[in-house]
Amino acid sequence: MITYNLLESIKLKTVYGELPSEITDIHVDSRKVTEGTMFVCTRGYTVDGHDFAAMAVEKGATLIVAEKQLDIDLSKAALVVVKDTFKALAQLSNKYYDYPSQKLTVFGVTGTNGKTTVSNLIHSILKRAGQSSALSGTIGFNLNGELLPSENTTCDNLTNQQMMQSALDRKIENFTLEVSSHGLALGRLWGIDFDVVAFTNLSHDHLDYHGTMEHYGYAKGLLFSQLGQDLQDPKYVILNADDEWYHRYSYMTPHEVISYGLDAHADFKAVNIEYFNDMTKFTLNSPEGSFEVEMKLLGKFNVYNVLTAMACLYARGMEISRLVEIIRDLPPVNGRMEKVDMKAPLSVYIDYAHTPDAIENAIQSVLPFKENKIIFLVGTGGNRDKTKRPTMAEKASLADYVILTTDDPRYEEYDSILNDLEKGMQHDKYALIGDRAEAVKHAIEVSEPGDIIIFAGKGHEDYQIIENTKYPHSDKEIAAEESKLKYGITE
Numbered sequence: 001m002i003t004y005n006l007l008e009s010i011k012l013k014t015v016y017g018e019l020p021s022e023i024t025d026i027h028v029d030s031r032k033v034t035e036g037t038m039f040v041c042t043r044g045y046t047v048d049g050h051d052f053a054a055m056a057v058e059k060g061a062t063l064i065v066a067e068k069q070l071d072i073d074l075s076k077a078a079l080v081v082v083k084d085t086f087k088a089l090a091q092l093s094n095k096y097y098d099y100p101s102q103k104l105t106v107f108g109v110t111g112t113n114g115k116t117t118v119s120n121l122i123h124s125i126l127k128r129a130g131q132s133s134a135l136s137g138t139i140g141f142n143l144n145g146e147l148l149p150s151e152n153t154t155c156d157n158l159t160n161q162q163m164m165q166s167a168l169d170r171k172i173e174n175f176t177l178e179v180s181s182h183g184l185a186l187g188r189l190w191g192i193d194f195d196v197v198a199f200t201n202l203s204h205d206h207l208d209y210h211g212t213m214e215h216y217g218y219a220k221g222l223l224f225s226q227l228g229q230d231l232q233d234p235k236y237v238i239l240n241a242d243d244e245w246y247h248r249y250s251y252m253t254p255h256e257v258i259s260y261g262l263d264a265h266a267d268f269k270a271v272n273i274e275y276f277n278d279m280t281k282f283t284l285n286s287p288e289g290s291f292e293v294e295m296k297l298l299g300k301f302n303v304y305n306v307l308t309a310m311a312c313l314y315a316r317g318m319e320i321s322r323l324v325e326i327i328r329d330l331p332p333v334n335g336r337m338e339k340v341d342m343k344a345p346l347s348v349y350i351d352y353a354h355t356p357d358a359i360e361n362a363i364q365s366v367l368p369f370k371e372n373k374i375i376f377l378v379g380t381g382g383n384r385d386k387t388k389r390p391t392m393a394e395k396a397s398l399a400d401y402v403i404l405t406t407d408d409p410r411y412e413e414y415d416s417i418l419n420d421l422e423k424g425m426q427h428d429k430y431a432l433i434g435d436r437a438e439a440v441k442h443a444i445e446v447s448e449p450g451d452i453i454i455f456a457g458k459g460h461e462d463y464q465i466i467e468n469t470k471y472p473h474s475d476k477e478i479a480a481e482e483s484k485l486k487y488g489i490t491e
C-alpha cells in the first residue's frame with residue numbers, strides 16, 4: 001500500500017528519515033516482521049514493543065510507528081512518532097485492510113459469563129440456516145469450519161482486521177466476536193463496525209485488572225457507546241432486562257434495544273421453564289408470538305444464552321419459528337454444561353464455570369434432577385484475580401461435596417490458591433487437592449451410583465498452564481479412566 005495514503009489517517013505525527021513509498025504489510029510483533037513492512041510499537045504489560053524496534057528494522061521493516069524517538073538506523077527505516085500507538089494501530093490496520101468489518105455482518109457479544117456460548121450459538125444457527133459464518137473467541141478462530149488458534153478471547157486490533165479480511169477472502173458473510181472487557185479497555189475493537197451487539201450479564205471477575213465493578217461495568221459499556229450516532233446505518237443492542245446494568249447500557253446508545261429475560265418485562269421472555277438432565281423446555285413469548293422451545297442445552301443460564309442468540313438473529317431478520325426449529329437440534333457448546341457419558345451410573349458434566357456467578361448457576365442447573373449427592377470440583381487460575389476465590393468456594397458450597405483444586409496454577413503455589421478458596425467454604429465436606437489430575441480422580445473415588453459430578457473451570461481446554469508451559473490435561477479422559485477402574489467398566 002502507498003505509505004503516504006496510509007499515514008493520511010493520522011493528523012499529528014512527526015516523521016524522521018525518508019518514508020518508503022510503499023509498505024507490504026503491518027506487524028506488531030518484531031518476531032514476525034518481513035522485508036518492506038511497517039512495525040507499530042505497542043506497550044504491553046510484560047514487555048514494550050518499542051524495545052523491539054531495532055530488531056524489526058534488522059528483519060526488514062522500513063517504517064516504524066512509535067510514541068517516542070528511538071535509536072534505530074534511519075538509513076534503513078523511517079520513524080513516525082505519534083501520540084498513541086494503539087489508536088494509530090487501529091487507524092492503520094483498518095485502513096490497510098480497507099475496513100473489512102463494513103463489508104461483513106458483525107455480531108459482538110460481551111458479558112462476564114456466556115460470551116462463548118452465545119457466540120457459538122449465533123455461529124451454529126447461521127450455519128444451519130445455510131449462511132457462511134466466522135467466529136472469534138476463547139476457543140480460537142473458526143472461519144466457516146476452518147479452525148485457527150488464538151492467544152486471547154478478544155485479539156489485538158491488527159489480528160482482528162486480518163481475520164475479518166481472511167473471512168472476506170473466503171466469501172464469508174457473518175462474523176461473530178466474543179468481546180472481553182480487556183479487549184474493550186485496550187482498544188482491541190476500535191474501528192470494528194458492529195451490526196448487532198449483545199450483553200449477557202455482569203458479575204464478579206477480572207477485578208485485578210478493572211479494580212471495581214463500576215470500572216468493569218463501564219469497560220463493557222464501551223461496546224454499546226462505541227456503536228456511534230449514524231442512525232442511517234441501523235444497529236441493534238441486545239440487553240438482558242434482568243441485569244442491573246440494563247438501564248445504564250440502554251442509555252449509552254441511540255440504537256434500538258431488544259431485551260430478553262426471565263423475570264423483568266422483555267421482548268424475548270422465557271416462561272414455564274422445565275429442566276431435565278439432558279434437555280430444557282420453555283415457552284417463549286416473543287415479538288412474533290408464543291413458541292414452545294426445546295433444547296439440548298441445560299440450565300437456567302442457557303435459557304438466557306439461547307434468548308440472547310435468538311434476539312441477535314431476529315435483529316438481522318431471521319424468523320423466530322425458524323430459530324425455534326434450528327435450536328431444537330443444536331448440540332451443547334463444547335465444555336459448557338456438556339453431559340459426558342462415562343458408562344458409569346453417574347451423571348457427569350464438564351463445565352467452564354470459573355466465576356462465582358457461573359459456579360452458582362452450574363450447580364443450580366442440576367438441582368432439579370438431583371437424586372443423590374452433587375460432587376463439584378472447581379479450580380481457579382494462579383496469578384489472576386484473587387478476590388473472587390473465597391466467593392467461588394462459597395457458591396461451590398451449594399454442592400454436597402466440594403473438591404477445591406487449580407485450573408492453570410501458572411507461577412502460584414498450590415497452597416496459596418487453595419488457602420484463598422478454602423476461606424469461603426460454608427460446610428466441611430470438601431477436599432483440597434492442588435494437583436488437578438489427582439483432584440479429578442478423587443471425585444470419581446468418592447462417588448456413588450446416582451451421583452452428579454460437575455468438573456468446572458477447564459471446559460473445552462485440553463491443557464494446564466504450569467509456570468509458562470502448557471501440559472496436556474483432560475478432565476474428561478482422567479475421569480473416564482478412573483470410572484473404568486472404580487465401576488469395573490470393561491469396554
Ligand SMILES: CC(=O)N[C@H]1[C@@H](OP(=O)(O)OP(=O)(O)OC[C@H]2O[C@@H](n3ccc(=O)[nH]c3=O)[C@H](O)[C@@H]2O)O[C@H](CO)[C@@H](O)[C@@H]1O[C@H](C)C(=O)N[C@@H](C)C(=O)N[C@H](CCC(=O)O)C(=O)O
Binds near residue numbers: 043046151153183
Ligand atoms: C496482560 C495482558 O493482557 N497481556 C496481553 C499483552 O501481552 P504483554 O503485555 O505481555 O505484552 P506483549 O503484547 O506480549 O508485548 C507488547 C508488544 O511487544 C511486542 N513484542 C513482544 C516480544 C518480542 O520479542 N517482540 C515484540 O515485538 C508484542 O507483539 C506486543 O506488540 O498483549 C498480548 C498481545 O495482544 C496479549 O496476548 C496478552 O494477553 C495475555 C495472553 C493475557 O493473558 N491477557 C488476558 C489478561 C486478557 O486479555 N484476557 C481477556 C479476557 C479473557 C476473559 O474474558 O476471560 C482476553 O480478551 O483474552
Ligand SMILES: Nc1ncnc2c1ncn2[C@@H]1O[C@H](COP(=O)(O)OP(=O)(O)OP(=O)(O)O)[C@@H](O)[C@H]1O
Binds near residue numbers: 111
Ligand atoms: N448466561 C450465563 N449466565 C451465567 N453463567 C453462565 C452463562 N453462560 C455460561 N455461564 C457459565 O459460565 C461458564 C463459561 O461460559 P462461557 O464460556 O460461555 O462464558 P464466557 O463469557 O465466554 O467466559 P470466558 O470469557 O471466560 O471464556 C459456563 O461453563 C457456565 O458455567
